[in-house]
Amino acid sequence: STSAFVGDQVGYSIIGIDPGSGLMNATEKAIKAYNLTSWKLIEGSSTAMTIALDRAYQEGKPIIVTGWSPHWMFAKYDLKYLADPKNVFGGDEEIHTIARLHLQADQPSAYQFLDNFQWKPADMEQVMAKTQEGQKPEEAASQWVETNPDKVNAWVSGIPKVEGKRLKLAYVAWDSEIASTHVVKYVLESKLGYQVDMLQVEAGPMWAGIASGDADAMVAGWLPTTHQDYDEKFKGKFEDLGPNLIGTKLGLVVPTYMNITSIEELVK
Numbered sequence: 561s562t563s564a565f566v567g568d569q570v571g572y573s574i575i576g577i578d579p580g581s582g583l584m585n586a587t588e589k590a591i592k593a594y595n596l597t598s599w600k601l602i603e604g605s606s607t608a609m610t611i612a613l614d615r616a617y618q619e620g621k622p623i624i625v626t627g628w629s630p631h632w633m634f635a636k637y638d639l640k641y642l643a644d645p646k647n648v649f650g651g652d653e654e655i656h657t658i659a660r661l662h663l664q665a666d667q668p669s670a671y672q673f674l675d676n677f678q679w680k681p682a683d684m685e686q687v688m689a690k691t692q693e694g695q696k697p698e699e700a701a702s703q704w705v706e707t708n709p710d711k712v713n714a715w716v717s718g719i720p721k722v723e724g725k726r727l728k729l730a731y732v733a734w735d736s737e738i739a740s741t742h743v744v745k746y747v748l749e750s751k752l753g754y755q756v757d758m759l760q761v762e763a764g765p766m767w768a769g770i771a772s773g774d775a776d777a778m779v780a781g782w783l784p785t786t787h788q789d790y791d792e793k794f795k796g797k798f799e800d801l802g803p804n805l806i807g808t809k810l811g812l813v814v815p816t817y818m819n820i821t822s823i824e825e826l827v828k
């Protein structure tokens with residue numbers, strides 16, 4: 561019957577996140593690449609997406625969302641990525657730390673720590689899980705830092721403490737970046753003596769803010785594919801300190817109870 565087709569089941573809607581995120585751009589590309597002409601991508605936010613997912617999941621209803629890893633939703637629900645045979649969503653992605661120009665000369669201690677900062681998807685997921693359970697991001701971050709002294713010491717050992725210095729971190733309210741940015745802020749403040757301001761913006765302004773020097777750094781640069789447009793647009797106006805996390809993934813995500821495995825099956 562026609563009502564069995566997944567498009568009819570979900571109203572030809574893919575639940576997206578914030579416009580300007582790499583994931584939304586990639587999904588628009590996927591809609592073209594796979595010829596999903598009757599489908600629409602719904603703009604919203606990370607929070608709205610997870611609320612819609614939770615609601616559908618509780619009722620066992622079909623839903624297609626834009627998703628990424630690391631993310632707490634894969635621990636909370638049984639989910640799967642739809643296969644992406646055209647590789648629109650990219651392969652191995654890394655999250656990079658991006659600094660404004662001259663940060664090394666102006667703030668050597670912060671720069672050195674930011675350059676050292678790197679962790680694993682499982683680390684980030686621990687912080688995200690706590691936040692999801694209802695802890696404030698500040699508490700989840702400080703708790704993680706204080707219970708992982710070996711990892712944290714490796715980031716800060718030998719770096720001179722500062723006094724009376726401020727630093728501005730830009731970030732987007734993606735669950736993964738809320739976790740990482742709060743951890744970095746807490747380490748800068750509690751271990752190195754900085755006072756850190758967090759500037760919450762959208763993806764484009766985040767990159768623009770580093771390029772213009774309005775913000776000092778961010779730990780949310782998804783490369784080489786997700787933020788490729790921003791990377792190219794601002795080339796030469798920032799310093800890439802390399803990956804702080806390796807092992808990410810992006811794509812279209814559905815509950816495992818849905819009888820579908822590939823984006824190609826969305827074509828009627």
Ligand code: PBE
Pocket residue numbers: 577580581582583584628734736737763782786787810
């Ligand atoms: N995300 C999470 C971001 C990067 C971090 C996948 C939602 C994006 O730009 O799409």
